[in-house]
């Protein structure tokens with residue numbers, strides 16, 4: 176009964192307007208799922224997803240692009256390892272296309288259980304339980320589970336084998352719109368009648384506290400003929416992106432400092448004028464910077480330099 180009520184609710188209240196809900200193209204769904212990892216749907220829907228599809232309408236187009244170009248288009252979306260893995264994955268699948276198999280998909284770089292299940296369910300309507308943070312929370316509350324390890328088994332039992340895609344999407348939307356982390360609106364919930372956790376939903380919420388790390392960066396600003404020196408980063412945080420080169424701070428060369436948050440890092444960035452740049456530095460004009468693969472931290476620094 177709850178399963179049917181859930182689908183009726185989804186039909187009326189689901190987020191059908193999301194652009195990746197209007198297609199069953201495996202490449203399009205794969206692209207959207209990689210972008211949606213740890214990123215709000217509205218940011219992906221408004222710019223990045225349509226931009227990528229316009230520029231790289233086929234998997235082959237994306238595979239043929241250079242990594243620099245892909246990182247440039249990804250600029251501002253964060254978690255750049257996703258872009259590098261996406262590029263590697265489509266290159267591996269250039270000849271035969273993306274696999275239509277749950278296990279095979281997980282062999283691709285950066286593809287875990289969630290992304291593989293989402294592609295198999297949303298693009299191919301395969302009978303596989305999808306579990307993202309929203310679905311995890313709904314199921315934990317609905318079945319009153321104290322332990323995350325029990326969720327997969329329950330999700331598989333609860334899966335609507337006749338309409339697996341709609342069922343997974345419905346749970347996802349329910350978690351996003353009704354069974355929210357704080358103050359779920361149980362009165363409006365299609366599962367309310369049989370929900371075991373509705374009296375104390377907060378108990379069954381996973382509360383993973385993020386452990387933040389503080390970082391201090393001293394970055395050099397070197398302009399030659401109105402071109403700015405940047406170097407290709409090799410560290411884990413901004414690998415393959417162009418960043419301002421690190422410098423030893425000298426008080427009289429100080430320009431400005433600002434705060435920036437990125438993944439688990441709380442970064443204090445201080446900018447200093449410098450004449451010396453590493454040999455491998457590349458010089459970018461203002462127009463080139465608009466297209467270059469740079470991080471949002473570098474973009475923020477540029478605002479100070481304006």
Ligand code: SF4
Pocket residue numbers: 313316317353354355359360361364365366367368370371372373376
């Ligand atoms: S009844 Fe409340 S706690 Fe239970 S699934 Fe619905 S919104 Fe979540």
